[in-house]
Amino acid sequence: MTEQPWQVHFKIYRQRSGQKPYIQTLTLAVDPDEYILDAIERIWANHDRTLTYRHACHHSTCGACGMRVNGCEKLACITTIRSVTQNGGNLRIDPLRNFPVVSDLVVDMGDFFLRMNKSGFDSVALSEAACLPYEKPKILMDQAEQVTERLVDCIECGLCISACPAANTDKEYVGPAVLASIQFMYAQNPSQELIDQADHHSGLWRCHSAYECTQVCPSGVDPAWRIMDMRKKVLTDRIKSIFRPRSQEKKNA
Amino acid sequence: MPNQPEANNWPRWFDPRSRSLGTFGFILNRVTALGLTLYLLMHLVALGQLAKGADAYDGFIALVKNPLFKLGELLVIAAGVIHGLNGIRIALNSFGIGVRRQRSTFIALMAVSVLVIAFFAYKMFSEG
Numbered sequence: 392m393t394e395q396p397w398q399v400h401f402k403i404y405r406q407r408s409g410q411k412p413y414i415q416t417l418t419l420a421v422d423p424d425e426y427i428l429d430a431i432e433r434i435w436a437n438h439d440r441t442l443t444y445r446h447a448c449h450h451s452t453c454g455a456c457g458m459r460v461n462g463c464e465k466l467a468c469i470t471t472i473r474s475v476t477q478n479g480g481n482l483r484i485d486p487l488r489n490f491p492v493v494s495d496l497v498v499d500m501g502d503f504f505l506r507m508n509k510s511g512f513d514s515v516a517l518s519e520a521a522c523l524p525y526e527k528p529k530i531l532m533d534q535a536e537q538v539t540e541r542l543v544d545c546i547e548c549g550l551c552i553s554a555c556p557a558a559n560t561d562k563e564y565v566g567p568a569v570l571a572s573i574q575f576m577y578a579q580n581p582s583q584e585l586i587d588q589a590d591h592h593s594g595l596w597r598c599h600s601a602y603e604c605t606q607v608c609p610s611g612v613d614p615a616w617r618i619m620d621m622r623k624k625v626l627t628d629r630i631k632s633i634f635r636p637r638s639q640e641k642k643n644a
Numbered sequence: 645m646p647n648q649p650e651a652n653n654w655p656r657w658f659d660p661r662s663r664s665l666g667t668f669g670f671i672l673n674r675v676t677a678l679g680l681t682l683y684l685l686m687h688l689v690a691l692g693q694l695a696k697g698a699d700a701y702d703g704f705i706a707l708v709k710n711p712l713f714k715l716g717e718l719l720v721i722a723a724g725v726i727h728g729l730n731g732i733r734i735a736l737n738s739f740g741i742g743v744r745r746q747r748s749t750f751i752a753l754m755a756v757s758v759l760v761i762a763f764f765a766y767k768m769f770s771e772g
């Protein structure tokens with residue numbers, strides 16, 4: 392421990408399935424440099440064994456520990472207490488928004504995972520498929536002739552969906568992570584099926600450019616850039632189709 | 645308000661707590677759009693006065709010379725400038741242009757908006 396412990400007032404959203412939610416308050420002595428997930432685990436271990444939350448890897452890889460910390464979406468396993476409050480301060484913990492609450496901090500992400508699957512999301516891709524400059528490590532560019540693979544950045548944590556104002560009001564909205572996945576899959580292997588998943592009013596065109604997805608994404612996916620890139624691809628395709636001879640249109644269909 | 649997506653969650657659109665600059669752009673665009681729509685309706689009502697004869701129209705014109713209406717007009721100009729410039733940013737972004745610089749573009753365009761609105765305010769209120 393680097394300094395005296397901090398006293399922090401935790402205010403945690405509690406809800407049993409179908410029951411009225413309430414806020415549980417408790418004050419804990421914490422090391423300011425410990426992670427929020429560590430404090431939650433201690434609350435569970437020493438104070439209240441009925442508290443439910445998701446976690447697995449504890450190093451920002453599994454995407455399980457997404458929650459809202461003082462109103463902002465964070466991975467609890469990599470967010471230090473110091474970065475979000477102060478000695479004597481409050482720490483409000485809520486479940487992610489825009490997903491149904493199963494219990495306390497656990498939300499039902501089933502639909503989201505199914506949509507990711509439908510887009511063909513794969514956690515490994517060829518390095519040459521990388522779109523953004525920081526996705527191509529320098530060393531790989533120097534060895535351009537070698538075929539290399541990289542882990543895709545999205546960890547399916549759902550933070551972007553929780554932060555998105557469009558996802559707040561439209562159940563059918565495909566959502567930033569899935570649109571980002573569609574863009575990435577399309578960049579590797581363009582198909583009409585992927586365009587159909589994205590090019591409709593609850594898809595690409597539901598985004599109203601608040602850029603919150605990119606702001607909260609803990610993994611550098613930049614979903615907003617990918618949504619705009621996919622829009623560009625769809626618009627370019629539509630413009631080209633005006634000038635395409637009809638015979639070719641039929642062939643492409 | 646329910647945690648899952650619901651159409652009646654829309655008041656959350658206007659809550660900027662814990663959100664970033666992008667949300668301010670989003671809120672500004674919504675508020676100015678609603679303001680401009682309201683203005684359009686009022687404008688149509690005003691034009692309707694024309695059909696009621698010269699006296700009704702003159703009475704209406706006398707009413708809108710009131711400084712409060714002038715302030716309203718300035719708000720309409722402000723809404724038009726902010727919505728228009730912010731809209732250009734969003735349209736360019738939708739063609740994949742300047743997406744990774746959207747924050748600085750927003751700040752620059754809003755600075756331009758302030759200058760334009762200040763210019764109109766000066767013109768409108770200094771010339772009586």
Ligand code: SF4
Binds near residue numbers: 544
């Ligand atoms: S795009 Fe980012 S925020 Fe969204 S699910 Fe993937 S990793 Fe999480």
Ligand code: FES
Binds near residue numbers: 467
């Ligand atoms: S516990 Fe796996 S990402 Fe936080």
